[in-house]
Amino acid sequence: MYTTDIPLSPVSPSATHLSTYPAAALILSAAHARQFPADTGVEVAFAGRSNSGKSSAINAITGKRGLARTSKTPGRTRLLNFFQLAAGCRIVDLPGYGYAEASAAERATWAPMTTALAQRASLRGLFLMIDSRRGVLEGDDGLIAWAESAGCAVHVLFTKVDKMRRAELATAMALARRTLGTRATLQAFSASDGTGIEEARRQLHRWFQAPVAVGAAP
Numbered sequence: 001m002y003t004t005d006i007p008l009s010p011v012s013p014s015a016t017h018l019s020t021y022p023a024a025a026l027i028l029s030a031a032h033a034r035q036f037p038a039d040t041g042v043e044v045a046f047a048g049r050s051n052s053g054k055s056s057a058i059n060a061i062t063g064k065r066g067l068a069r070t071s072k073t074p075g076r077t078r079l080l081n082f083f084q085l086a087a088g089c090r091i092v093d094l095p096g097y098g099y100a101e102a103s104a105a106e107r108a109t110w111a112p113m114t115t116a117l118a119q120r121a122s123l124r125g126l127f128l129m130i131d132s133r134r135g136v137l138e139g140d141d142g143l144i145a146w147a148e149s150a151g152c153a154v155h156v157l158f159t160k161v162d163k164m165r166r167a168e169l170a171t172a173m174a175l176a177r178r179t180l181g182t183r184a185t186l187q188a189f190s191a192s193d194g195t196g197i198e199e200a201r202r203q204l205h206r207w208f209q210a211p212v213a214v215g216a217a218p
């Protein structure tokens with residue numbers, strides 16, 4: 001099921017429009033850390049509250065319509081879904097949080113997996129989706145703390161900005177920036193009208209290109 005033969009999309013250094021990942025595919029849905037793919041290459045996590053626009057963001061950034069829908073099929077929403085975008089380049093889609101129906105028991109099954117994920121040498125960054133109309137909420141803070149424990153950077157996508165008026169958005173972004181401080185970078189994003197998709201691709205590309213940490217697995 002785990003394939004490694006997907007070619008890296010060519011990206012010209014002068015290109016303003018970064019390549020998408022047409023060969024992106026789900027490689028596995030893990031219910032336990034022992035099922036994770038080999039800890040090699042580079043991995044970037046995607047997380048956010050349920051309904052924050054995470055699936056739409058994954059589809060928009062990869063340029064592969066319907067890719068993250070596979071994470072939403074019954075039985076997969078509570079798993080860690082690993083997608084391979086190119087050789088040695090993966091994203092991992094974490095379960096959406098913030099809904100009351102995610103029971104304490106379910107959260108207890110995620111905790112060991114997210115703890116194990118944080119220890120992987122391949123984990124390079126976290127994209128955190130935050131609905132721009134809701135702002136930074138408690139669970140978001142927990143994910144940032146998780147990324148800090150993993151020693152990886154956090155880039156927040158302030159989602160669904162097409163629904164905000166310009167002045168409202170400026171105020172909400174200023175507040176979010178104050179709340180996040182130096183713990184995360186922040187950008188406006190809309191899967192619907194395309195705002196920030198290229199900027200998010202550049203961030204993903206930077207993480208995929210980042211050298212492996214000293215002492216980490218190749």
Ligand code: GDP
Pocket residue numbers: 048049050051052053054055056057096159160161162163189190191192193
């Ligand atoms: P997830 O639960 O975090 O994976 O969120 P989804 O990507 O499934 O999106 C949740 C809802 O928000 C869906 O109805 C989407 O159509 C909608 N949505 C997602 N992104 C955007 C966006 O950029 N703009 C608008 N207006 N709606 C969006």
